Amino acid sequence: MVKLEIEKLRNYINGEWKEVARTTAVVNPATGEELVQVPLSSKEHVEEAVSAAKKAQKEWALVPAPMRAEFLYRVGYLMKEKKEYLAQLLTSENGKVIEEARGEVQEGIDMAYYMAGEGRRLFGQTTPAELKDKFAMSQRVPVGVVGIITPWNFPIAIATWKSFPAIIAGNAVVWKPATETPIMAFELAKIFEEAGLPKGVVNVVFGSGNEVGNALVHDENVQVISFTGSNDTGRGIAAACGRQLKKVSLEMGGKNAVIVMDDADIDLAVEGILWSAFGTSGQRCTACSRVIVHEAVKSTLEAHLLARMEQLTIGNGLDESIKVGPIINKEGLQKIKEYVEIGKAEGARLLAGGTVLTEGDQQMGNYFAPTLFTDVSSTMRIAQEEIFGPVVSLIPVKSFEEAIEVNNSVTFGLSSSIFTNDVNQVFRAQRDLDTGIVYVNAGTTGAEIHLPFGGTKGTGNGHRDSGIQALDVFTEWKAIYVDYSGKLQRAQIDVE
Numbered sequence: 001m002v003k004l005e006i007e008k009l010r011n012y013i014n015g016e017w018k019e020v021a022r023t024t025a026v027v028n029p030a031t032g033e034e035l036v037q038v039p040l041s042s043k044e045h046v047e048e049a050v051s052a053a054k055k056a057q058k059e060w061a062l063v064p065a066p067m068r069a070e071f072l073y074r075v076g077y078l079m080k081e082k083k084e085y086l087a088q089l090l091t092s093e094n095g096k097v098i099e100e101a102r103g104e105v106q107e108g109i110d111m112a113y114y115m116a117g118e119g120r121r122l123f124g125q126t127t128p129a130e131l132k133d134k135f136a137m138s139q140r141v142p143v144g145v146v147g148i149i150t151p152w153n154f155p156i157a158i159a160t161w162k163s164f165p166a167i168i169a170g171n172a173v174v175w176k177p178a179t180e181t182p183i184m185a186f187e188l189a190k191i192f193e194e195a196g197l198p199k200g201v202v203n204v205v206f207g208s209g210n211e212v213g214n215a216l217v218h219d220e221n222v223q224v225i226s227f228t229g230s231n232d233t234g235r236g237i238a239a240a241c242g243r244q245l246k247k248v249s250l251e252m253g254g255k256n257a258v259i260v261m262d263d264a265d266i267d268l269a270v271e272g273i274l275w276s277a278f279g280t281s282g283q284r285c286t287a288c289s290r291v292i293v294h295e296a297v298k299s300t301l302e303a304h305l306l307a308r309m310e311q312l313t314i315g316n317g318l319d320e321s322i323k324v325g326p327i328i329n330k331e332g333l334q335k336i337k338e339y340v341e342i343g344k345a346e347g348a349r350l351l352a353g354g355t356v357l358t359e360g361d362q363q364m365g366n367y368f369a370p371t372l373f374t375d376v377s378s379t380m381r382i383a384q385e386e387i388f389g390p391v392v393s394l395i396p397v398k399s400f401e402e403a404i405e406v407n408n409s410v411t412f413g414l415s416s417s418i419f420t421n422d423v424n425q426v427f428r429a430q431r432d433l434d435t436g437i438v439y440v441n442a443g444t445t446g447a448e449i450h451l452p453f454g455g456t457k458g459t460g461n462g463h464r465d466s467g468i469q470a471l472d473v474f475t476e477w478k479a480i481y482v483d484y485s486g487k488l489q490r491a492q493i494d495v496e
């Protein structure tokens with residue numbers, strides 16, 4: 001174990017570390033212990049950060065993109081050097097098991113190198129002009145100041161999906177991380193500083209959604225908001241941005257399903273379900289919370305899944321042998337408990353779990369037993385609403401067509417998966433599953449950063465995080481015409 005030193009958290013504005021008087025506690029979800037105090041900033045702090053960003057952006061946009069990339073390479077390299085340290089801090093504030101924390105830091109490193117590479121691309125287009133001696137092209141240009149609002153479940157990876165494409169494209173950033181997981185944001189801000197990123201290009205303001213988030217969304221000097229978080233908050237942000245004609249990118253969760261067909265490799269499917277349903281204690285937007293199973297293999301799948309669930313070790317994620325860590329906080333725990341009661345009342349059959357764990361060390365942390373419901377019908381609330389916890393609903397179906405229909409019956413559309421060895425079903429499924437991400441013979445989690453991340457329907461508003469597509473919300477297209485004929489040529493009129 002590396003020795004963790006948690007510094008006093010301060011806002012990072014215009015390259016300076018600024019204390020805020022009002023604070024609240026950050027609690028380790030595995031132990032209930034206070035780790036540090038997080039600043040609760042106000043509207044004035046946001047204004048200060050936005051004005052620093054606005055000023056810095058003008059200069060930053062003039063730095064050639066391959067040179068902007070040099071800073072990102074350094075950020076990636078520093079993250080790599082500190083990977084183990086960052087992972088342990090991440091587990092301490094978020095609870096996810098150490099193996100997954102390392103994976104999340106790696107996701108950030110990958111994003112740094114990937115977006116740094118984009119510094120030598122940022123491709124535009126040349127297009128034939130309709131007039132002689134005229135040149136036409138289009139180019140991506142930065143939008144200006146970008147407001148980033150990130151959740152606690154991936155405190156470093158999601159921040160990199162948003163901030164790295166924003167800055168490589170020549171924008172400046174004001175970032176509000178979740179109050180539950182500010183340590184990762186503070187560490188990333190230190191890395192930006194160490195990498196020599198010019199002052200004001202990235203600013204971090206800690207605080208609540210109501211104050212800091214709201215101020216960012218309503219600030220007229222912020223041109224784009226990129227948000228990942230709850231549906232209600234996201235819809236509120238979309239409405240506010242709509243009124244201001246502000247660009248907005250939203251990623252707001254899922255109700256992701258694994259489909260297990262009658263010809264599937266059942267043990268492989270069980271491993272896929274286990275990993276994507278109970279990894280991160282189900283607190284991923286991509287988590288599997290429904291299993292749509294062909295009735296011919298339902299009882300086999302139930303038996304195998306239950307046997308493997310019994311082997312899951314639950315506890316403090318810093319212990320390498322632990323597979324399932326705690327729930328982020330008491331409110332999260334309470335919500336999961338309520339959904340279990342809803343499921344029982346709806347007539348679903350509880351096969352495993354369903355309880356808050358309180359034995360020994362678990363008494364102080366927020367632990368919920370991996371939970372399996374069966375005989376769930378797709379209209380039940382537990383099969384429709386996002387629970388954000390280790391709760392899986394098994395929904396039996398009679399055919400491939402019914403499986404697809406059930407998958408598509410929810411308001412979300414983030415991720416889906418099918419286990420089958422029938423090549424025709426594979427291709428039909430990838431076409432018909434109406435989610436932004438589709439997996440074949442793998443669980444619903446594990447997106448790679450160089451592909452677009454996001455979903456259809458209630459999951460978002462059509463934008464994508466990560467991948468080259470992440471650049472879309474952070475850039476405008478500029479069309480440029482150069483007429484070298486030496487005379488006035490009128491488009492549409494002077495055509496020969």
Ligand code: UN1
Nearest residue numbers: 154284285286445446447
């Ligand atoms: C999220 O839950 O919001 O694909 C992000 C995955 C991870 C990212 C999840 N790479 O599960």
